[in-house]
Amino acid sequence: xxxxxxxxxxxxxxxxxxxxxxxxxxxxxxxxxxxxxxxxxxxxxxxxxxxxxxxxxxxxxxxxxxxxxxxxxxxxxxxxxxxxxxxxxxxxxxxxxxxxxxxxxxxxxxxxxxxxxxxxxxxxxxxxxxxxxxxxxxxxxxxxxxxxxxxxxxxxxxxxxxxxxxxxxxxxxxxxxxxxxxxxxxxxxxxxxxxxxxxxxxxxxxxxxxxxxxxxxxxxxxxxxxxxxxxxxxxxxxxxxxxxxxxxxxxxxxxxxxxxxxxxxxxxxxxxxxxxxxxxxxxxxxxxxxxxxxxxxxxxxxxxxxxxxxxxxxxx
Numbered sequence: 001x002x003x004x005x006x007x008x009x010x011x012x013x014x015x016x017x018x019x020x021x022x023x024x025x026x027x028x029x030x031x032x033x034x035x036x037x038x039x040x041x042x043x044x045x046x047x048x049x050x051x052x053x054x055x056x057x058x059x060x061x062x063x064x065x066x067x068x069x070x071x072x073x074x075x076x077x078x079x080x081x082x083x084x085x086x087x088x089x090x091x092x093x094x095x096x097x098x099x100x101x102x103x104x105x106x107x108x109x110x111x112x113x114x115x116x117x118x119x120x121x122x123x124x125x126x127x128x129x130x131x132x133x134x135x136x137x138x139x140x141x142x143x144x145x146x147x148x149x150x151x152x153x154x155x156x157x158x159x160x161x162x163x164x165x166x167x168x169x170x171x172x173x174x175x176x177x178x179x180x181x182x183x184x185x186x187x188x189x190x191x192x193x194x195x196x197x198x199x200x201x202x203x204x205x206x207x208x209x210x211x212x213x214x215x216x217x218x219x220x221x222x223x224x225x226x227x228x229x230x231x232x233x234x235x236x237x238x239x240x241x242x243x244x245x246x247x248x249x250x251x252x253x254x255x256x257x258x259x260x261x262x263x264x265x266x267x268x269x270x271x272x273x274x275x276x277x278x279x280x281x282x283x284x285x286x287x288x289x290x291x292x293x294x295x296x297x298x299x300x301x302x303x304x305x306x307x308x309x310x311x312x313x314x315x316x
Contacts, residue, residue, distance in 0.1 A: 001026055001151070001204055001304040002312070003227065005268060005296045006045040007037075010233045010247075011067055014272040017298055018045050019067040022208060022229065022268075024149065027055070029130060034058045036147065036208045042071035043078050048299060054084035058126075060133075061092030062210025063144035069096070073103045080112045087114040091126070093143050094119050120145050136221050138212035140246040146210055148221045151203030155180070163196040204304055207262070211269065213243060214252035222260035227302075227309050230256055231269035232295070235282055238273075250282045254289035264309055265293045266302070 002025040009017030019039025026032050033056045035042075046053065053075065062068055069092075079088070090096065097117035104111070118125070125147075126133040134148040158178040168174060168191055173183045182192045207225040209218055211233075222228040230253035234242035242249050248256075250267055257265035267286065274282065279295050286293035296302075302309040 001029060001206075002301055003206070003229075003266075003309060004049060004051070004301040005266075005298060006042055006049070007039045008268040008270055008296055008298050009067075010231070010269045010271045012272070013039075013041060016276070017270060017272070018042070019071070020062075020269060021045065021071065023049075023051055023056075024206065024208075025051075026131075029151070031055070032057045034060065034149075036060045037062055037068040037210070038071040038075055039067045040070040041074075043075045045298065046075075053079040053082055054086065057086055057088060059088065059090045060147055060208075061090065061096055062138075062146065062208075063140060063142055064093055064095055064099070065142065065211065068210070069099075072100060073107070073109070076100070076104070076111060076115070077109050080110070083112070085113050087116060089116040089118060091118045091120050093145065134221065136217040138210055138217050139215040140211045140213070144210040144212060144246075146212065146218060146221045147208045148225070149206045149208070151205070153200040153203050156198035156200050159196045159198070163191070166191050166195065168196070202307075204307075207260075211247060213246055214248055214255060218256045219260045222256055222262050225260065225262045226304075226307070227264050227266060228253075228257050228260065228262045229266045229268060229296075232267035232282065232286070233269050233271050235274070236285060250286040250293075250295075251289055254286040254293050257293070258290040262290075263292060265290055266296045266309075267293065268296050270295060 004023040006021035007018035013019050020037040021039050021042040022036040024034040035056050120135050125135045132150040135145050138144045138146050167185050176183050177193050180193045184190050205225040207222040207228045209230050232250040232253045233247035234249045239249055253267050283295050301312040303312050
């Protein structure tokens with residue numbers, strides 16, 4: 001799993017940050033990419049990465065403010081031009097499907113793939129053999145949702161050497177043991193899977209929040225998460241503005257991560273009022289509340305390694 005930030009700014013694009021979009025790369029897990037929000041010029045940002053639009057099969061929208069959706073029509077059209085034929089499912093608030101379909105209809109945009117919409121409600125939104133996605137409504141000035149992506153536990157590792165010592169020959173019996181089944185040897189001895197297979201490996205939990213004030217729903221979504229991606233539009237000097245506009249400060253984002261028992265906090269949706277020299281101050285202040293706090297930048301990519309997300313210095 002890898003997380004790549006395509007847009008980390010707030011409200012409108014700036015010279016340093018584009019509008020909101022995050023790619024959750026699940027190429028090793030299922031060969032697909034999930035996109036969270038699609039602000040203006042997201043498709044331009046993708047051009048500077050190795051992301052292939054055809055690999056994106058799910059798109060999750062947090063809310064209907066322009067800096068989170070104005071890139072959708074262009075992305076959908078380009079995905080078609082580039083030969084994307086696989087269906088695409090878009091999850092988002094009420095009104096999203098109406099806006100997208102009207103835009104495509106008015107502009108006579110023809111797509112080469114099936115487009116499906118799922119209107120989000122709180123609770124379990126999606127589940128398959130590998131993942132669960134949960135949703136809670138956050139506290140913004142319009143309906144806005146956060147997503148909790150849970151990877152189901154992975155099978156434990158098979159100790160081949162130990163299995164051989166117990167008399168298990170190479171072949172299909174090893175596969176059955178790895179898949180959790182007991183096997184019987186030619187001499188009648190039964191070898192249980194538990195004897196040679198380690199405990200299941202815990203999957204990752206990634207929480208991606210839309211625009212929100214500090215709220216209990218955010219803490220609930222972030223409970224014990226490995227990574228929390230939380231907006232930090234304002235700082236301690238602009239706390240009142242944050243509350244008025246339905247946003248959070250860097251310190252409030254850190255409080256959410258701390259109270260949720262999360263492992264890492266990535267702060268995005270950074271206001272253009274903050275310049276490069278301000279970022280270290282914002283990070284340091286957040287770390288007074290939650291030590292593993294970071295501000296992310298456009299195009300940065302983090303890879304899941306050894307139960308933590310680590311910055312990839314050069315895109316893989």
